[in-house]
Amino acid sequence: MVLKLPKSIGLSQHSAHHYRGKVSLLNHQQNKESQDVSLKKQFDVEEVRKDFPILKRKVHGSPLVYLDSGASAQKPKSVIDTVSRYYSEQHANIHRGVHHLSQEATQAYEEAREVIRGYINAKHSHEVLFTKGTTDGINLVASSFGRKFINEGDEVIVSTLEHHSNIVPWQMICEEKGASLKVIPINQAGELNMEEFKSLLNDRTRLVSVTHVSNSLGTINPVEEMIELSHAKNVPVLLDGAQAVPHKHVDMQALDVDFYVFSGHKLFGPTGVGVLYGKEDLLNQMPPYQGGGDMIEKVTFEKTTYNSLPHKFEAGTPNIVGGIGLGAAVVYFDQFDEKQILDHEQDILAYATDQLSQIEGVKFIGTATEKASVVSFLLEGSHPFDVGTLLDQQGIAVRTGHHCTQPLMDFYGIPGTVRASFAIYNNRADVDALVAGVKRAANMLL
Amino acid sequence: MSTIDDIQNEIIEEFEFFDQWMDKYEYIIDLGKKLAPLNDQFKHDDNLIPGCQSRVWLHAEMENDQVKFTADSDAVITKGIIALLIRVLSNQTAEQISRSELYFIDRIGLKEHLSPTRSNGLVSMVIKIKAIADNLKRYH
Ligand SMILES: Cc1ncc(COP(=O)(O)O)c(C=O)c1O
Numbered sequence: 001m002v003l004k005l006p007k008s009i010g011l012s013q014h015s016a017h018h019y020r021g022k023v024s025l026l027n028h029q030q031n032k033e034s035q036d037v038s039l040k041k042q043f044d045v046e047e048v049r050k051d052f053p054i055l056k057r058k059v060h061g062s063p064l065v066y067l068d069s070g071a072s073a074q075k076p077k078s079v080i081d082t083v084s085r086y087y088s089e090q091h092a093n094i095h096r097g098v099h100h101l102s103q104e105a106t107q108a109y110e111e112a113r114e115v116i117r118g119y120i121n122a123k124h125s126h127e128v129l130f131t132k133g134t135t136d137g138i139n140l141v142a143s144s145f146g147r148k149f150i151n152e153g154d155e156v157i158v159s160t161l162e163h164h165s166n167i168v169p170w171q172m173i174c175e176e177k178g179a180s181l182k183v184i185p186i187n188q189a190g191e192l193n194m195e196e197f198k199s200l201l202n203d204r205t206r207l208v209s210v211t212h213v214s215n216s217l218g219t220i221n222p223v224e225e226m227i228e229l230s231h232a233k234n235v236p237v238l239l240d241g242a243q244a245v246p247h248k249h250v251d252m253q254a255l256d257v258d259f260y261v262f263s264g265h266k267l268f269g270p271t272g273v274g275v276l277y278g279k280e281d282l283l284n285q286m287p288p289y290q291g292g293g294d295m296i297e298k299v300t301f302e303k304t305t306y307n308s309l310p311h312k313f314e315a316g317t318p319n320i321v322g323g324i325g326l327g328a329a330v331v332y333f334d335q336f337d338e339k340q341i342l343d344h345e346q347d348i349l350a351y352a353t354d355q356l357s358q359i360e361g362v363k364f365i366g367t368a369t370e371k372a373s374v375v376s377f378l379l380e381g382s383h384p385f386d387v388g389t390l391l392d393q394q395g396i397a398v399r400t401g402h403h404c405t406q407p408l409m410d411f412y413g414i415p416g417t418v419r420a421s422f423a424i425y426n427n428r429a430d431v432d433a434l435v436a437g438v439k440r441a442a443n444m445l446l
Numbered sequence: 447m448s449t450i451d452d453i454q455n456e457i458i459e460e461f462e463f464f465d466q467w468m469d470k471y472e473y474i475i476d477l478g479k480k481l482a483p484l485n486d487q488f489k490h491d492d493n494l495i496p497g498c499q500s501r502v503w504l505h506a507e508m509e510n511d512q513v514k515f516t517a518d519s520d521a522v523i524t525k526g527i528i529a530l531l532i533r534v535l536s537n538q539t540a541e542q543i544s545r546s547e548l549y550f551i552d553r554i555g556l557k558e559h560l561s562p563t564r565s566n567g568l569v570s571m572v573i574k575i576k577a578i579a580d581n582l583k584r585y586h
Contacts (some may be wrong), residue, residue, distance in 0.1 A: 142515060
């Protein structure tokens with residue numbers, strides 16, 4: 001049963017659950033539960049696997065074992081169907097047409113925004129800006145917030161754990177403004193040194209921009225505490241949630257975070273779309289990022305006035321199908337009980353850690369107490385690239401290399417790691433395949 | 447003296463014995479481990495070939511009209527493939543190297559390693575070898 005995209009739904013008052021019940025974005029059988037806002041679907045990994053068509057394919061003659069969801073997650077059928085349905089039946093440009101299709105597409109796009117708002121519990125849907133992804137969101141903030149609020153002698157705080165996407169945009173704006181970048185150090189386990197963080201916060205600090213969950217190591221940072229400490233000094237906080245949202249709910253109002261960014265493609269949605277959440281008050285004070293269509297109120301050659309939020313930050317025809325597909329992905333992910341997902345992923349993590357640790361020569365990089373379901377490791381005496389190549393020959397997809405965190409690799413004095421990142425559709429059999437694969441690689445390489 | 451194509455054909459024949467990926471890679475790893483070491487003095491940044499994941503160094507010298515390549519990498523599979531490339535292209539004249547067409551990689555089923563999307567430095571290495579040969583051709 002495939003969706004008929006939302007004709008019937010008014011925008012504002014609907015939660016993600018409501019959205020799901022009414023428009024049946026979900027592809028699997030609609031049972032009584034999906035109509036009921038209070039009941040979540042029982043999480044069963046074997047059932048979940050059936051929702052992801054790609055998991056049936058073979059690579060180099062072996063069944064695919066996909067352990068690279070940290071780089072990009074696979075897509076459930078409901079998302080694939082939503083995307084194809086949109087192009088087959090609904091597509092038109094949005095926000096500008098008087099005709100029926102344009103209005104339907106606009107409504108679907110805006111309802112996706114509303115679904116995401118509900119999911120991340122933002123106060124207003126105009127605080128949910130569509131972007132191209134995490135990188136784009138951070139660049140938007142660095143450029144716009146930076147232009148307005150960062151001046152000579154000011155400081156921006158990041159951490160050693162950051163992805164290049166949360167380093168380079170700040171370096172660029174700091175260089176332009178004569179500001180400087182301060183870096184929170186970590187310990188050997190890959191955890192932030194909170195004492196150092198406290199001492200870095202001062203009255204020149206304009207922003208703290210840290211990752212919620214480390215993509216290379218899996219470390220979950222104590223973001224609640226960091227936000228509290230920063231706010232005590234009147235410093236706003238941006239969280240890079242790229243690796244957090246695919247694993248758990250994030251609540252903008254409970255976190256009281258100022259900016260939060262993530263990518264759709266890591267959250268089981270399409271590529272080329274993402275979200276920047278920003279507090280209304282801050283976003284209103286910030287200048288537009290890019291100029292063009294949609295973001296204007298009135299244009300004359302003398303002066304242009306800008307549209308209100310969220311359009312002020314959404315110049316040009318957006319990734320319409322991406323936004324709608326991301327809405328479907330959120331609906332998909334949100335149907336499960338969060339605790340059951342976390343328990344499952346932690347079980348996989350513990351099992352993988354235990355099994356891999358029994359292989360001679362395996363050394364873990366990143367052993368934080370609070371970890372998302374990611375294992376980064378080295379096989380002593382061999383290069384991550386070699387291990388990755390031999391795993392690939394066995395149909396096992398892992399990521400090797402520096403994972404776009406070169407400063408972090410430098411901290412450990414290594415060229416990179418082998419990283420297996422798990423998602424809701426990974427099971428213990430995937431771990432068994434990985435362990436057997438690594439053993440085989442070790443036999444060949446050492 | 448074998449020509450470049452003679453050597454390529456030889457390698458293709460050798461690889462015909464392997465019907466399992468494991469055997470093929472074991473052989474490549476073995477070649478990698480046995481590759482004549484590159485003198486540390488040549489492992490400088492000028493000889494470093496840009497490639498994302500594993501580092502590859504390439505050094506070229508002329509010896510009686512022939513170009514001699516030595517190379518190294520920190521990844522052993524990369525090194526094994528380098529060993530094959532060197533076996534094919536080293537000790538040939540610049541003219542021959544420049545004119546050569548490398549078909550053996552494809553035929554022995556290692557094409558993926560030489561695809562431009564594979565960030566292992568090998569593609570850049572072949573480009574560099576050709577560039578060196580082109581350059582030498584002009585001066586000799
Ligand atoms: C922590 C983190 N930040 C930022 C990014 C960049 O995301 P994207 O490439 O989707 O913009 C990634 C993805 O690799 C990531 O893991």
